Amino acid sequence: MWRLKIAQGDDPYLYSTNNFVGRQTWEFDPNYANSQELHQVEIARQHFLDNHFHVKSSSDALHHIRLLKENNFQQTILPVKIGENEEVTHEVATATLRRAIRFYLTLQASDGHWPAENTGHLFFLPPLNQDGGWGLHVEGHSTMFCTTLNYICTRLLGEGPNGGQDNAVARAQKWILDRRGVTRIPTWGKTWLSILGVFDWSGNNPMPPEFWMLHFYLCIQMWCYCRLVYMPMSYLYGKRFVGPITDVVLQLREELHVQPYHEINWKSVRYLCAKEDLYYSHPLIQDLLWDSLYIMMEPLLMRWPFT
Incomplete structure (x- = not known):
């Protein structure tokens, strides 16, 4: 049975400024649970499998089972039920609140924090949607960016075009091709695919590394998260x-494009973006800036003496 371990701190081989407070590690212990507890786990797993398209989060079912067992939880406060027209009295509200507090105190870890699953962004737990694609977060609709990256990961890890549980790889490919292929992936996706060799760099909008030569006194200042992404991408670009x-x-070149790779007009795909990924259209001034860099500045800067 999988069990959640909470960091104890004071490890001679690990160091952290907060002594690893709140650190969670899952480990498999074949002797941890008895048959009754294993049956509880199987019920929780089957419930999640049957309902995960409607309730995307696992609701922390596994570690709730563990903590309730380790803390010997027994709910001694009886539930209070009131009729539709009955008044909620102070005693009823107090009893219900005490019952809830008693339950959640049992779910508190030994170091004081409440463990919880992080089912937010795609890179924590990629959620496969019912339509065969992947979304940006656990509740998100399928997007070209996330579906393409997950499809490529499954292929690089050894799955065939028809591999995966419930034919997941083929369903993802169909989702991509139904939206006219990966030429409609947004900018970050175009960059990653170009690095991999599934996309041509000429199909990207400019990311000039010369931008880093601008003086910090200028009014153009990147936000910190933008800098962290733009710096390595501009170097690789x-x-x-x-x-x-x-x-x-x-x-992958054959599987993800709707036309032969060598026949794609890369210059014409720079602005293509699937409607599922388009949250905000480019302003005209941004397109003009990109076109100016792409058509005039880059050909000049790539010639002597600027190279």
């Missing part, structure tokens, strides 16, 4: 870096 072209990469 400037280098036009492409990884090794393996057999899997060549297969």
Whole structure:
């Protein structure tokens, strides 16, 4: 049975400024649970499997079972039920509140925090949607960006085009091709696919690394999160870096595009974006800036003496 371990701190080989307060680690212990508890786990797993398209979160069922067992929880306060027309008295509200507090105190970890699953962003727990795609977060609709990256990950990890549980890989491919292929992936996706070799760098809007040469006195200042993303991407864009072209990469070129790779007009796909990924249209001034860099500045800067 999988069990949640809470960090005890004072590890001679690990160091943290907060002594690993709140650190959670799952480990498998085959001797931890008896048959009755294993039956509870199977019921919780089946309930999640049957309902995960409607309730995307696991509701922390597994570690609730563990904590209730380890803390010997027994609910001694009886539930209070009132009729539709009955008044909620102070005694009824107090009893209900005490019952809830008693339950949640049992779910508190030994170091004082309340463990909880982080089912937010895609990179914590990729949620496969019913339509065969992946969303940006656990409640999110399927997007070209997330579906493409997850499809590529499954292929790089060894799954075939028809692999995965319930034919998940083929369903994801169909989702992508039904939306006219990965040329409609947003900017970050175009960058990652170019690095992999499934996209051509000329199909990207400019990300000039020369931007970092601008003086900090200028009014153009990037937000910290933008800097963290833009810096490595602009470097790779400037280098036009492409990884090794393996057999899997060549297969991905065929699987993810609706037309032969060598026939794609890369210049024309720079502004393409699937409607599922388009949250805010580009302002005209942004498109003009990109076109100016793409058509005039980059050809100039890539010639001597600027190279």
